[in-house]
Amino acid sequence: MRPREAARRNPALRRRVSLLVIAVVAVAVGAAVVIAVALVQRWAFTAAATPPGVGTTVIAPHQSKAQRALAEDGSDAEIAATEYLAAQPTAYWLTPEQDPPGAVGRTVTALTSQARNEDAAVAVVVYGLPGRDCGSHSAGGLAASEYPAWVSEIADALEAAPDVQKVVVLEPDSLALAPSCGDGDQRFAQLRAAAHELSGPDTWIYLDGGHSGWLPAAEMATLISRVDAGTQVRGFATNVSNYRATHDEFAYAHELSGHLGGMHAIVDTSRNGAATAGAEWCNPAGQRVGEPSGTFGDDVVDMNLWVKPPGESDGPCNGGPAAGVWWPEGAVTLAGASAAEH
Known part of the structure; x- marks a missing residue:
């Protein structure tokens, strides 16, 4: 006897079948509601999100090397410079050396939690590309097999904070170095996949x-175009870890945007207050911090941002330690009179 025929002849069985059907339908409807609510919430955050701009407040990360250096001894000038720089809105660099797989997600969660508590945005630099810096002072990065999972861990932590505005600078120098590194096709594919993975609510x-x-x-526009990340990318970042004058960078950003159909930009002003370094990029003497993050922008440049944390060395050159290491003497030079006034 078929199940349906048995249920028709047995009232008790018919009731059990009916209850089972109702339960299944209820579960399905409940699941649909949960999914719908999640989609609506995500859409709401995305629809309400506005890109970074003049006046955007970025956190001064609690995990920054400047913050950590506050616990170290030093001269009065070094302490004043460290205190000043630790308090400035600056991007946090996610590197596999400092925040390896399995730990980087917790770091991102701590950053977004700080941003939420301060009602501010968070800016991070993702810097772990395989073959990073082509073996120069910032050589390193992850193996090609490890990079996607590391990026995915970052992405999951960012997506878990849809209510926080997130600025992501993806792999500084990766494209400008591509012609000399000789691995452009691999880099374009890795950056495309990373941009796809990192995209999410209020993430720029x-x-x-x-x-x-x-x-x-x-x-440069040709290199950016070859990433072909579409609308998942807001724009490009210029002057990262460099010392070029703001005026020159704005002009360059406009020219570059013109080749890219109006793509937007951010400009790193963390160390271009003097802008006298010329072609010297590794701890040049006599430089100063530039205008604070979020001070200015225009129809192409969303905002200026301190991307490179002042006080961290460019590499073992001109008296500095290894790349990324906190350098008290360099911090004093860069902070200059600003630290004394602070």
Whole structure:
């Protein structure tokens, strides 16, 4: 006897079948409601999100090397410079050396929690690309097999904070160095996949845009175009870890944007207050911090941002320690009179 025929002849069985059907339908409806609510919430955050701009407040990360250096001994000038720089809104660099797989997600969660508590945005730099820096002072990065999972861990932590505005600078120097590194096709694919993974609610991604003294705008635009990340990327970041004048970077950003259909930009002003370094990029003497994050922008440049944390060395050159290491003497020079006034 078929189950349906048995249920028709047995009232008790028919009731059990009916209850089972109702339960299944209820579970399905409940699941649909949960999914619908989640989609609506995500849509609401995305629809309400506005890109970074003038006046955007970025956190001064509690995990920064400047903050950690506050516990160290030093001269009065070094302590004053460290205190000043630790208090400035600055991007946090996610590197596999400092925040390896299995730990980087917790770091991102701590950053977004701080941003939520302070009603501010968080800016992070994702810097772990395989073959990073082509073996120069910042050589390192992850193996090609490890990079996607590391990026995914970052992405999951960012997506878990849809209510926080997130600025992501994706792999500085990766595109401008591609012609000399000789691994462009691999880099384009890795950056495309990373941008896809990192995209999410109120997350604004900026690719490497070099700077005004590096590659011609047309050549840089070709490199950015080959990433082909579509609308998942807001724009590009220029002058990261460099010392070029703000005026020159704005002009360069406009020229580059013109080649890219109006793509937006952010400009690193963390160390361009003097802008006298010329072609010297590794701990040049006599430089100063630039205008604070969120001070200015225009129809192309969303905002200026301290991307490179002042006080961290560019590498073992001009008296500095290894790249990324806190350098008290360099911090004093960069902070200058600002630290004394602070």
